[in-house]
Amino acid sequence: MSEPLDPEMFDPVCPSSAMPIQIGDKWTAMVVLCLAGGPRRFTEIRVPLRGVTPKVLTQTLRAMERDGLVTRTAYAENPPRVEYELTPLGRSLLDLVAAARAWSREHLPALLAARAAHEDGAPVGAGRPEA
Amino acid sequence: MSEPLDPEMFDPVCPSSAMPIQIGDKWTAMVVLCLAGGPRRFTEIRVPLRGVTPKVLTQTLRAMERDGLVTRTAYAENPPRVEYELTPLGRSLLDLVAAARAWSREHLPALLAARAAHEDGAPVGAGRPEA
């Protein structure tokens, strides 16, 4: 599995940004998806997560490592190479992520419609229920 | 379904507080569970969510209402009575919540163990995902 990740794997325009389901931190679920096909390098993961800064991605990866979701393997080469890979525990999240995505495909439009309808009648500063 | 909710429905000691899965805001998933059995009143919902302030619960409920997950019915009585009930859309989250809980039952101990093991070797201020 060495095909490069699709840069548009996570379209920023996709309403999934408004998804009420979250796994770990903001990027955790996406990282899980990125690593679903096998080990990936730091920079490789950054591509589909357009806009994520190295600091934040490092935070996410470190947290996942702490929680036993990924393994980090550094090769003492030049240039340096580091690979992240899902552990069995991390892989166990794939089902959940899939379930969340299935829910979104099926019900997110209705949720978004309800939200839009409320914004019509309620011109109050609608809070963004995004975490 | 008028039996009072179990005050210990969500034990604060339960490691689910460390759960990496979140539906909506912090309390949304628990509210969904509270309303699974039928309509409930504001104060009734507060009981199992020990510690939640009315402000935050109102925020949660309002957001859920906006998103079409619950309906709010106020009865112009004295004393005032308000009931919240899951919509079909809100009920559609029950499967997802169940999936998340199933994952937790099965894998959360391993995650917590991994985290604890890391804290042994890394005495750095480990990010506590709990408030």
Place this chain on the structure above:
DNA sequence: CAGCATCCGAACCGATACTG
């Protein structure tokens, strides 16, 4: 009973700049 108002602290995310 069912909220609302106000203040506060913590968490998280992001931009920018710099290094082995």
Place this chain on the structure above:
DNA sequence: CAGTATCGGTTCGGATGCTG
């Protein structure tokens, strides 16, 4: 390449006190 360091802004959740 793979990070680290620093700074800042936004959001969220909680405590307290008051009202129709």
